[in-house]
Amino acid sequence: MPRSNDVQPEDTIHRGPPVTVGRYGPGKRLNHWITASCLILLLLSGLSMFHPSLFFLTDLFGGGQNTRMLHPWIGVVLFLSFFIFFAQLWRANLPNRTDAQWVSQIGDVVNGHEERLPEIGKYNAGQKFIFWGMAFFIIVLIVSGIIIWEQYFGEATPIDVRRIAVLTHSVSAVLIILLFILHVYAAIWTRGTLRAMTRGSVTGGWAWRHHRKWLKELAGRGRIDPAE
Amino acid sequence: MDSPRTAVSNPPVQPMESNLTQRDLVRRSATSELPPPDRQLTPVAKLIDVSKCIGCKACQSACIEWNDTFPDIEENVGVYTNPHDLTENMFTLMRFTEWVNPETDNLEWLIRKDGCMHCADPGCLKACPSPGAIVQYSNGIVDFIHENCIGCGYCVKGCPFNIPRISKVDHRAYKCTLCSDRVAMGQGPACAKACPTQAIVFGTKDDMKKHADERIADLKSRGYANAGLYDPPGVGGTHVMYVLHHNDKPHIYADLPDDPKISAVIEVWKGVTKYTGLAAMGLAAAGAILHGLFGKANRVEPEDEVSAEKLVEEAEDLREGA
Numbered sequence: 001m002p003r004s005n006d007v008q009p010e011d012t013i014h015r016g017p018p019v020t021v022g023r024y025g026p027g028k029r030l031n032h033w034i035t036a037s038c039l040i041l042l043l044l045s046g047l048s049m050f051h052p053s054l055f056f057l058t059d060l061f062g063g064g065q066n067t068r069m070l071h072p073w074i075g076v077v078l079f080l081s082f083f084i085f086f087a088q089l090w091r092a093n094l095p096n097r098t099d100a101q102w103v104s105q106i107g108d109v110v111n112g113h114e115e116r117l118p119e120i121g122k123y124n125a126g127q128k129f130i131f132w133g134m135a136f137f138i139i140v141l142i143v144s145g146i147i148i149w150e151q152y153f154g155e156a157t158p159i160d161v162r163r164i165a166v167l168t169h170s171v172s173a174v175l176i177i178l179l180f181i182l183h184v185y186a187a188i189w190t191r192g193t194l195r196a197m198t199r200g201s202v203t204g205g206w207a208w209r210h211h212r213k214w215l216k217e218l219a220g221r222g223r224i225d226p227a228e
Numbered sequence: 229m230d231s232p233r234t235a236v237s238n239p240p241v242q243p244m245e246s247n248l249t250q251r252d253l254v255r256r257s258a259t260s261e262l263p264p265p266d267r268q269l270t271p272v273a274k275l276i277d278v279s280k281c282i283g284c285k286a287c288q289s290a291c292i293e294w295n296d297t298f299p300d301i302e303e304n305v306g307v308y309t310n311p312h313d314l315t316e317n318m319f320t321l322m323r324f325t326e327w328v329n330p331e332t333d334n335l336e337w338l339i340r341k342d343g344c345m346h347c348a349d350p351g352c353l354k355a356c357p358s359p360g361a362i363v364q365y366s367n368g369i370v371d372f373i374h375e376n377c378i379g380c381g382y383c384v385k386g387c388p389f390n391i392p393r394i395s396k397v398d399h400r401a402y403k404c405t406l407c408s409d410r411v412a413m414g415q416g417p418a419c420a421k422a423c424p425t426q427a428i429v430f431g432t433k434d435d436m437k438k439h440a441d442e443r444i445a446d447l448k449s450r451g452y453a454n455a456g457l458y459d460p461p462g463v464g465g466t467h468v469m470y471v472l473h474h475n476d477k478p479h480i481y482a483d484l485p486d487d488p489k490i491s492a493v494i495e496v497w498k499g500v501t502k503y504t505g506l507a508a509m510g511l512a513a514a515g516a517i518l519h520g521l522f523g524k525a526n527r528v529e530p531e532d533e534v535s536a537e538k539l540v541e542e543a544e545d546l547r548e549g550a
């Protein structure tokens with residue numbers, strides 16, 4: 001059997017009862033929450049400059065000058081933490097044929113008829129979409145963000161480039177925020193998902209219901225904790 | 229008191245109240261509901277006649293002195309333009325251009341006093357995200373209010389004339405104020421007062437246009453057929469105007485824009501992006517919250533847990549059997 005992209009070192013079945021399945025180790029979880037905190041702080045500080053009706057958000061960061069100064073640095077931290085995460089997860093997020101099937105049956109997904117869908121590996125097409133979308137927009141945001149970083153790069157590029165960069169940054173920020181809302185919503189709507197990022201594991205039933213191919217693969221490879 | 233009519237006369241000596249107050253604002257950055265001003269000041273303008281300028285830089289010195297700025301001492305690189313560019317400490321700059329007139333084959337030494345044009349439709353103010361960091365008074369002056377500035381540099385991107393500069397020391401934007409603090413007290417700008425040739429004059433915008441007409445007629449009579457007034461309509465006209473002897477090609481004067489207007493990219497960024505962006509984010513957030521509260525969640529059923537347990541047992545049995 002070729003090495004699967006879906007099985008990562010910490011993915012292990014714990015026999016229980018009840019059966020639980022390890023999904024993220026402590027390092028990945030910590031990193032995920034660093035990325036998430038940065039994204040939320042960037043969203044709040046960025047939106048304060050996005051529209052006058054949101055300027056009051058600068059108070060959260062100690063005024064407009066501080067908000068302007070902090071925002072790009074938080075962006076740098078976000079970029080670094082996300083791309084460590086990216087390096088660990090990208091293989092498991094490569095698209096495959098099942099994803100096309102999943103997308104074509106999006107109605108069944110939304111209505112909770114997962115029994116009608118093919119068995120899914122560690123990530124479904126929706127999760128992969130969010131993963132690649134985030135990666136894309138974070139690159140666009142760091143590049144455009146650095147171009148408009150007045151304090152250090154104010155004069156580094158011609159004015160036309162800076163104008164396009166500020167528009168690009170603004171539009172990409174809106175899009176990544178939409179993606180973020182979708183991500184949080186999906187994690188909450190699919191009950192039992194959040195614990196993957198808090199405790200690091202999910203229940204066996206969750207894995208069976210949503211990522212059966214992954215669960216079967218783990219079982220088939222004997223990635224099962226020895227009974228206690 | 230209304231706007232001063234000239235920069236030449238000395239100011240009144242009796243104590244007086246400022247004529248530029250919060251009540252005189254017609255625009256304020258990042259502020260949608262600005263109460264209309266309760267009076268209309270007479271629009272003022274500075275007229276710069278490039279044909280009369282001798283390049284002495286008395287205006288630059290007067291600007292430094294009045295505004296109490298300290299431009300860096302720089303190295304002479306063989307051009308008269310000094311310092312090398314507008315800076316947060318140099319609000320006005322004489323730009324020198326050596327231009328060979330193709331019609332006459334004469335070398336013409338063009339000297340243009342660069343600085344904020346005080347646009348009627350200011351791109352800097354349109355771009356600024358910070359409430360009250362940029363204001364426009366009913367007499368036409370566009371002013372930066374430094375205590376409200378956050379140093380983001382958006383005004384730089386909004387300006388069609390490349391004027392604002394952000395200080396690396398206090399991270400605030402600086403530019404020519406048209407001596408708003410002098411005008412508020414009945415005095416004309418320091419540069420106009422200092423100019424020995426009256427190349428810079430100051431007064432009401434109407435008077436300055438009339439004066440320009442006389443100057444243009446004079447230039448035309450002396451062979452400058454294309455002499456004219458630079459008061460670009462693309463930015464709604466400006467409160468700093470030039471008399472140019474070659475008004476058909478403003479760009480020869482150290483890249484003065486031929487037809488300046490706020491960049492279309494800036495209009496899109498500050499227009500449609502903001503409305504659609506806010507609407508999309510608002511709807512998505514509200515939709516997610518409502519559906520989260522009232523919609524049916526995707527829950528794991530007890531059968532799922534049972535199936536998972538069976539799967540694990542079978543896998544274990546298989547391995548033990550093997």
Ligand code: HEM
Nearest residue numbers: 042043046047049050068071072075142145148149170173
């Ligand atoms: C990834 C690295 C990032 C960098 C280097 C960066 C940098 C910047 C800079 C320099 C500005 C101008 C204001 C300032 O100087 O602080 C800005 C504005 C902004 N940023 Fe970022 N940013 C980044 C990521 C993000 C992210 C992830 C978001 C969204 C969650 C975001 C949302 C915004 C918004 C909404 C604005 C205001 C745009 C406008 O005024 O239209 N940024 N950013």
Ligand code: SF4
Nearest residue numbers: 356377378380381383
């Ligand atoms: S740098 Fe200051 S004046 Fe310029 S746009 Fe930003 S807040 Fe406004």
Ligand code: SF4
Nearest residue numbers: 344345347351352387
């Ligand atoms: S010239 Fe630039 S800085 Fe001056 S008012 Fe016009 S847009 Fe603003």
Ligand code: SF4
Nearest residue numbers: 281282284285287423
């Ligand atoms: S003071 Fe008058 S003559 Fe001298 S450089 Fe300035 S505009 Fe020209």
